[in-house]
Amino acid sequence: MRTGRAVGLRAVLVVAVVLVVQATLMADLRVAGALGDLVLVLVVAAGLTGGPDRGATYGFAAGLAYDLLLDTPFGLSPLVYALIGFVVGLVGMALLRTSGWWPVAIAAAAGLAQAVLYTALGNLLGVAYRFADVPAIGLVQAAWAALLILPALKVMWWVHGHNEPDRLEVLLR
Amino acid sequence: MALSPPSGSRTRFAILMVASVTLIVVGLRDVPIVRNAREGAARALDPVENAVDTVTSPVRNAWHGVTDYDEVKAENERLRARVADAESQKVAGADAEKQLADLSKVLDLPFAGRLPKVTARVVSGPRSNFSHAVEIDKGRKDGLKVGMPAAAAAGLVGKVTSVTDSSATVQLITDPEFRVGVRLATKGSLGTARGQGRDEPLIVDSSINPQTKVPKGTGLTTSGIDTSTFPPGVPIGTVQRVRTGSGGLSLELVVKPLVDVDQLSYITVLKWEPK
Numbered sequence: 001m002r003t004g005r006a007v008g009l010r011a012v013l014v015v016a017v018v019l020v021v022q023a024t025l026m027a028d029l030r031v032a033g034a035l036g037d038l039v040l041v042l043v044v045a046a047g048l049t050g051g052p053d054r055g056a057t058y059g060f061a062a063g064l065a066y067d068l069l070l071d072t073p074f075g076l077s078p079l080v081y082a083l084i085g086f087v088v089g090l091v092g093m094a095l096l097r098t099s100g101w102w103p104v105a106i107a108a109a110a111g112l113a114q115a116v117l118y119t120a121l122g123n124l125l126g127v128a129y130r131f132a133d134v135p136a137i138g139l140v141q142a143a144w145a146a147l148l149i150l151p152a153l154k155v156m157w158w159v160h161g162h163n164e165p166d167r168l169e170v171l172l173r
Numbered sequence: 174m175a176l177s178p179p180s181g182s183r184t185r186f187a188i189l190m191v192a193s194v195t196l197i198v199v200g201l202r203d204v205p206i207v208r209n210a211r212e213g214a215a216r217a218l219d220p221v222e223n224a225v226d227t228v229t230s231p232v233r234n235a236w237h238g239v240t241d242y243d244e245v246k247a248e249n250e251r252l253r254a255r256v257a258d259a260e261s262q263k264v265a266g267a268d269a270e271k272q273l274a275d276l277s278k279v280l281d282l283p284f285a286g287r288l289p290k291v292t293a294r295v296v297s298g299p300r301s302n303f304s305h306a307v308e309i310d311k312g313r314k315d316g317l318k319v320g321m322p323a324a325a326a327a328g329l330v331g332k333v334t335s336v337t338d339s340s341a342t343v344q345l346i347t348d349p350e351f352r353v354g355v356r357l358a359t360k361g362s363l364g365t366a367r368g369q370g371r372d373e374p375l376i377v378d379s380s381i382n383p384q385t386k387v388p389k390g391t392g393l394t395t396s397g398i399d400t401s402t403f404p405p406g407v408p409i410g411t412v413q414r415v416r417t418g419s420g421g422l423s424l425e426l427v428v429k430p431l432v433d434v435d436q437l438s439y440i441t442v443l444k445w446e447p448k
C-alpha cells in the first residue's frame with residue numbers, strides 16, 4: 001500500500017497532466033464542434049475505482065483546477081464534477097459486480113449527464129447555454145469517455161495502488 | 174443493487190456541495206481573489222501551452238485534415254471563385270480604394286487604422302465545451318489591458334477579459350455573455366448585440382420601430398456611444414433575418430458575424446480603452 005504522501009503526489013501529477021492536455025491538445029480536437037472531456041474521464045475513473053468518496057473528491061479538486069483555466073462561471077465545474085464523481089461511485093459500487101463492461105457504459109452515460117447538468121446549472125446561473133447543443137456535446141463526450149475509461153482506470157490504480165487486485169481489475173482481465 | 178452511500182461519504186459529499194456553492198457565490202461577485210487565481214493559472218500554463226502547441230501541431234494538423242476535409246474542399250472552391258472575382262474587380266477597386274482612403278483621412282474613421290494595434294497568434298481555442306474564449310500569445314508586456322477590443326481583418330472578434338505578462342484571454346462575440354452596442358450602418362439605429370453560442374448568429378435587441386424595413390444584408394458596426402466599451406465603427410456582421418421582438422414594440426435582428434471565430438489564427442487587439 002502506498003503512503004498518503006505518495007498517493008497525493010501522484011494524484012496531483014495526474015490531475016495536472018490531464019488539465020494541460022485538455023487545455024492544449026484536446027482544445028483543438030473538435031468533432032462536430034464539440035470536445036472530449038478528459039477531466040470527466042478522470043473523475044469517472046476515480047469514482048469507479050474508489051467509490052463515491054474518491055469520485056466526489058476528485059470531481060471537486062479537478063473541477064476547481066479546471067475552472068481556473070476557463071472563462072465559465074467560477075465554481076460550476078467543481079459542483080458538476082463532484083456530483084458526477086459521487087453518483088458514478090455509487091452506481092459503480094452496485095453494478096460492477098456483474099460485468100467488466102460496465103465502466104465503458106457508465107463513462108458514456110457520465111459524458112451525456114455532464115452535458116445536461118452543466119447546461120442546466122449554467123442556465124440557472126443566468127448563462128444562456130443552449131440546450132440544443134447538449135446532444136452533440138454529450139455524444140462526443142460520451143464517445144471519448146468510453147474510449148479512454150479503461151486506460152484511465154489503470155492510471156487510477158497506479159495512483160492509489162492496492163494490496164490485491166480489486167473486484168474491478170479482476171472483471172477487466 | 175444498493176445505492177446508499179456510507180454516512181461518512183454523505184457528510185463529505187455535503188461539505189463538497191456547500192463548498193462548490195460557496196465558490197459560485199464568490200465567483201458571481203467577481204472578487205479579486207478569483208481573478209488573481211485565474212491569472213496565476215494562466216501564467217503557469219503559458220510556457221507549457223507554447224511548448225505543447227509546438228510539439229503537438231502535427232497531430233492537430235492531421236486531425237483537422239481528417240475532420241474538416243469536406244469543409245476545406247468547399248472553402249478551397251469558394252476561394253478560387255473569390256480570386257477570379259477579385260481579379261475582375263481589381264481595376265475598378267483601385268479607384269474606389271483611393272477615394273475611400275481620402276475619405277478616411279477627412280473623416281478619421283476609427284476602424285481605418287489610426288488606433289494602435291497589437292497582432293497576436295491564437296495559441297489555444299476554447300478549452301471546454303462551455304467556454305467561448307481563446308488564448309493569444311501577447312499580454313501586458315505588449316500593452317494589452319482587460320477590456321480592449323479584438324478584431325480580425327473582417328471585423329470584431331471579441332474583447333480581452335484577462336491578461337498576464339505574456340498572454341491574454343479573448344472572450345469571443347459568440348459567448349452567450351458577450352454584449353456590444355451596435356449601430357445599423359444605413360439607418361443609424363442603435364441596439365445591443367448578444368452572442369448565442371458557437372456557430373450561432375448574434376441577436377440584436379433594437380429600439381427600431383417594428384414598421385421599419387431593415388433589408389437583409391444591412392451591415393452593423395459598433396456604436397461607440399459615450400458609455401460603450403468598444404470604439405465606434407468596427408464592423409460586426411450583416412442582418413440575416415428580422416423578426417418582431419418580445420412585446421411587439423421593436424425589431425429583433427438575427428445577425429451573421431463577419432468573422433468566423435472557429436478559423437482564427439491571428440487576432441489584432443486594438444489598444445483602445447473606454448473614456
